[in-house]
């Protein structure tokens with residue numbers, strides 16, 4: 503009897519419903535954003551006026567947050583040394599999806615004035631997917647505000663999906679990370695299992711680089727999510 | 736040169752043979768000596784003359800003479816002068832003795848110099864990587880290491896895309912030179 507009342511919607515219909523829900527979710531999400539500010543670069547000095555009374559980004563619905571698990575935006579405020587990049591990746595992987603990365607300042611685009619330094623990385627997007635760059639050295643608070651508004655727009659329109667790319671192309675990102683940190687580099691997060699969980703597992707999620715993960719991983723560090731939870735055989 | 740040395744310092748320095756010193760100003764004294772005599776000098780300065788504070792050890796790479804110059808900076812809170820003791824060590828094998836037993840802060844400076852220049856300090860507390868824990872290349876402060884070449888080989892340059900400039904201009908913005 504029950505099954506007759508609770509009709510199963512067909513696939514098309516369901517995806518339509520989902521689209522509407524996504525739209526509503528995106529709309530709401532864009533108006534409540536928490537930034538995790540990773541302030542190792544000099545550009546960080548422009549952040550306090552943006553988030554406090556002078557430019558007051560809170561009126562746009564953007565607030566600073568102190569932990570990765572409770573934040574939507576990872577704001578990288580400038581140059582990253584190879585050592586800090588490691589911490590950034592660990593932080594990024596701990597954030598719950600959907601998550602957005604903003605690269606602030608020319609240092610995150612191509613190394614900026616630290617191009618000649620052996621100790622800093624040059625292109626942030628090789629290691630984690632970047633949704634938005636704020637160009638300048640350093641970008642002024644107005645530019646940051648503008649950038650935030652643009653990101654909100656992108657989220658609202660469903661165009662801020664770079665976080666998915668990390669799952670689709672995990673092998674490539676990991677490859678770049680390994681090039682800097684050595685072949686035995688791995689994080690406590692099981693990104694591949696997460697990709698399956700979010701149904702974002704693609705052809706390029708695993709490859710030569712992820713094979714090294716399995717080779718070097720300690721059983722204490724990467725505990726894979728059991729298959730029955732992930733839903734694959 | 737005209738400023739006389741404090742008495743205690745004068746008598747201390749006379750204990751070390753073949754030592755040249757220059758009084759640079761009222762608060763600075765530069766000493767050059769043979770590397771074998773440095774520990775003795777430090778012992779005397781610390782024990783007899785009150786130079787309790789080793790504020791830094793610096794290293795200079797001299798490519799022409801194939802030598803490292805190590806400079807030990809010592810400060811006395813009593814006499815209020817800074818002594819820089821300069822020694823030279825051959826680049827090959829690039830080893831020297833640690834002064835950790837005389838001045839404990841030397842542990843950090845020696846570890847740092849080991850990492851940046853490759854000088855090995857015998858008897859040092861710790862010669863493990865300190866700041867450059869993710870570094871696999873040669874000691875980066877050596878003159879023979881070209882940071883630019885390393886960067887060109889390791890990283891790719893990314894052009895600024897003119898597209899975003901168009902986007903910004905459309906919205907009434909511009910790039911100010």
Ligand code: SF4
Pocket residue numbers: 543544545579580581606607608609610614615638639640641
């Ligand atoms: S882009 Fe400029 S302001 Fe920003 S971190 Fe780099 S050098 Fe500093």
